[in-house]
Amino acid sequence: MSNLVDEYFKRDLTEVEEQQLADWLASSPADAERMAQGLADMYAKSGLPQPVWPGGHLPFQNSKWA
16 A cells, blocks of 8 residues: 555546545554655755745644654
8 A cells, every 4th residue: 555655756646546545644654754755855846935834833843844
């Protein structure tokens, strides 16, 4: 199932695959982390500015994304 994380970045998933991926990420912290890192890398490569949370600080503590 973790190969859906890799496939997400290569092609559009089907609706069934999207649901399978969502279910898998909800139950697999390691793959959820890998997915989050992949998304962060994609955003960084896009050239868009770093996002800024309105009001300053993110609403959660101890995040490596902060």
